[in-house]
Amino acid sequence: MTRKIWVFDTTLRDGEQVPGAKLNLYEKLEVAQQLKKLQVDIIEAGFPASSAGDFDAVKEIATKVGNTSDLMITALARAVKSDIDAVYNSVKYAEKPLIHIVLGTSDIHVEKKFGKSKSQILNIGVEAVKYAKTLLPDVQYSTEDASRSEFEYLWATIEAVVKAGATMINVPDTVGFAEPEEFGERIFKLNDRLKNLNDKVLLSVHCHNDLGMATANTLAAIKNGADKVECTINGIGERAGNAALEEVVMAINTRSSIYNVHTNIKTKEIMNTSRLVSSLMGLDVQVNKAITGENAFAHSSGIHQDGLLKSRDAYEIISPVEVGLDDMELVLTARSGRHAVKNALEKLGFHQITNSQFEGIFEAFLELADAKKEVYNHDLYVIVENYYAKQDVHNENMTYYSDHFYELMDLQVISNINFPSASVKMKRGDQILKSSAVGSGPIDALYSAITEISELDIKLIEYNISSVSRGKEALGKVKIQVEYRGEKYIAKATETDIMKASALAYINAINSIVVDQLLPVE
The missing domain is CATH 3.30.160.270 (Alpha-isopropylmalate synthase LeuA, regulatory domain)
Structure with a gap:
C-alpha cells in the first residue's frame, strides 16, 4: 500500500487574497461544496478574524460542508488569542474542526516584521498552541518563511510547538524562494527529526510560485517525506500564486512509480472545480496552463494530430477523461494536416471521398482556415458541399448542408x-x-x-x-x-x-x- 498524501486546499483563504477575487458567503459555500466533491482532506475556509463576513462564511462552511468525518474544516489565525478564538468559534460547527496558527521563523520576519528576539517569538508560538489545544484537539502550526529560516531555529520552534500539542506542522515557502533540491533536503531533515520526536504529527508544505517552482518544490517535499500538501485550484494565490492542486495530484498519479504515494482526490472533478473557481473569482486560467488550461489537451499542430491519431500515447501522457473532460480536442487550424482533416470528415460521415476530391477539399479548408483561424464541423459541411457544387459531382447521399x-x-x-x-x-x-x-x-x-x-x-x-x-x-x-x-x-x-x-x-x-x-x- 502506498503512502497517503493529505491534500489541504487553501483556495478560499490564500487563493481569495488575489486582488478582485473576493467571494461572498454563498459563492464561498458553492466552492466549498465542490471541493468536497473533489474529495480534498482539509478545506481552509478563510481568515475569520479579518471581517464579520469572513467569519460568517467560515461558520456556514463548517456547518453545511463540514458535516462529515471525511473532511476537516480549518481557518487561519495569527498567534494571538483573539484570532484563535475567531477560528474556534467559526470552525467548531464542523465534525472535524482544525485550528491553523501561523507565525514567522525567518530572521527577516522575527527581527524586521515583529521587532522581537527569536526566543520571544518561539514562546509566543508555544503559548498560542497551548491555548488552541484547550479549545480543539487538532492544531496546525505554520512556520512562516520557513525556506529562509535558519535551520536549527526552525527545528527548535517545531520541536517546541509539537511538545505543546501541535498535531500538524506546516513548512511554508512563503515567498517562493526555495529550489527543489534544497527544499527537499530541508524537508528530509525535518521529517527525520519529527518522526523521531512524534511519528503521529503530520509534516506539511505550502509552496508559492514566485520563481515558477511551487509544484516542483511541493513534489520534492513529497519525495522527501512530507505527509501533506497545501494547494489552490488553478494555482491562484498571493502574487504569483501557490502550488496548483491539479498539477501536484496529476503528477503523483502519472508518475506513480517515482512518488509511490496516493491522494483521495477524485480527479474527474478537477475541471468542474477549476471552471467554478475561475468563473466565481473572475480569474481566467492561462490558456497553456498545465492540466486546467484551455489548450492543455488541445492539439492543432499537424505533426501532433497525425501522431495522436496513430497512437494516443505519442503526445498524450494524461487522458483528458481522467480530469473530467470528454476527450482530447483536435483543433482544426491552418496548421492542421491532412490526417486530422480527413479524420474529422469521416466522423461527419464522409467516407466515400476519393483522394483527388479530398485534395480539392483540403485546399478549400486551408483557404478558410487562413481567414477564420479555427474551423468548425459545420464549416466542413459547407466546404464539402461547395466543392461538390463547383465540380458538379453527383452524390446520392448528398444533403444541402448549408440549408x-x-x-x-x-x-x-x-x-x-x-x-x-x-x-x-x-x-x-x-x-x-x-x-x-x-x-x-x-x-x-x-x-x-x-x-x-x-x-x-x-x-x-x-x-x-x-x-x-x-x-x-x-x-x-x-x-x-x-x-x-x-x-x-x-x-x-x-x-x-x-x-x-x-x-x-x-x-x-x-x-x-x-x-x-x-x-x-x-
Whole structure:
C-alpha cells in the first residue's frame, strides 16, 4: 500500500487574497461544496478574524460542508488569542474542526516584521498552541518563511510547538524562494527529526510560485517525506500564486512509480472545480496552463494530430477523461494536416471521398482556415458541399448542408440602463431571418434574439471575453459554453467588435448543435 498524501486546499483563504477575487458567503459555500466533491482532506475556509463576513462564511462552511468525518474544516489565525478564538468559534460547527496558527521563523520576519528576539517569538508560538489545544484537539502550526529560516531555529520552534500539542506542522515557502533540491533536503531533515520526536504529527508544505517552482518544490517535499500538501485550484494565490492542486495530484498519479504515494482526490472533478473557481473569482486560467488550461489537451499542430491519431500515447501522457473532460480536442487550424482533416470528415460521415476530391477539399479548408483561424464541423459541411457544387459531382447521399446552418448577416445592439435591446438578421439557406429582443443586458438581449431565430432551448452556462491584441483595433476573443438537452457545447469567435464576436460565438455553438442532429446514427 502506498503512502497517503493529505491534500489541504487553501483556495478560499490564500487563493481569495488575489486582488478582485473576493467571494461572498454563498459563492464561498458553492466552492466549498465542490471541493468536497473533489474529495480534498482539509478545506481552509478563510481568515475569520479579518471581517464579520469572513467569519460568517467560515461558520456556514463548517456547518453545511463540514458535516462529515471525511473532511476537516480549518481557518487561519495569527498567534494571538483573539484570532484563535475567531477560528474556534467559526470552525467548531464542523465534525472535524482544525485550528491553523501561523507565525514567522525567518530572521527577516522575527527581527524586521515583529521587532522581537527569536526566543520571544518561539514562546509566543508555544503559548498560542497551548491555548488552541484547550479549545480543539487538532492544531496546525505554520512556520512562516520557513525556506529562509535558519535551520536549527526552525527545528527548535517545531520541536517546541509539537511538545505543546501541535498535531500538524506546516513548512511554508512563503515567498517562493526555495529550489527543489534544497527544499527537499530541508524537508528530509525535518521529517527525520519529527518522526523521531512524534511519528503521529503530520509534516506539511505550502509552496508559492514566485520563481515558477511551487509544484516542483511541493513534489520534492513529497519525495522527501512530507505527509501533506497545501494547494489552490488553478494555482491562484498571493502574487504569483501557490502550488496548483491539479498539477501536484496529476503528477503523483502519472508518475506513480517515482512518488509511490496516493491522494483521495477524485480527479474527474478537477475541471468542474477549476471552471467554478475561475468563473466565481473572475480569474481566467492561462490558456497553456498545465492540466486546467484551455489548450492543455488541445492539439492543432499537424505533426501532433497525425501522431495522436496513430497512437494516443505519442503526445498524450494524461487522458483528458481522467480530469473530467470528454476527450482530447483536435483543433482544426491552418496548421492542421491532412490526417486530422480527413479524420474529422469521416466522423461527419464522409467516407466515400476519393483522394483527388479530398485534395480539392483540403485546399478549400486551408483557404478558410487562413481567414477564420479555427474551423468548425459545420464549416466542413459547407466546404464539402461547395466543392461538390463547383465540380458538379453527383452524390446520392448528398444533403444541402448549408440549408441547416445559420450565418450572421447584421446586428444592432443598444445598451442603456432601462431597456437594453438587440436586433439580428441571419441567414439559413435561402431564408432571411430577423428577430429583436430586450434583456437584462446587451448580451442577454443579443442571445435572446438569436435563440428565438434558432428555436432551440439553449442555456448559456459560461461567457468569457479576453483581449488577444492591443491598441484601438484590438481583437477580442469571446468564448462561451452552452447546454442543449444535457449536452454541453463550447464555441469561440474573435473580432474587433465584441458584440459581433459574441454573436458569432453563439451562432457557432448553435451550428455545433445542428451538426450533432445531422450526424449519421452509428
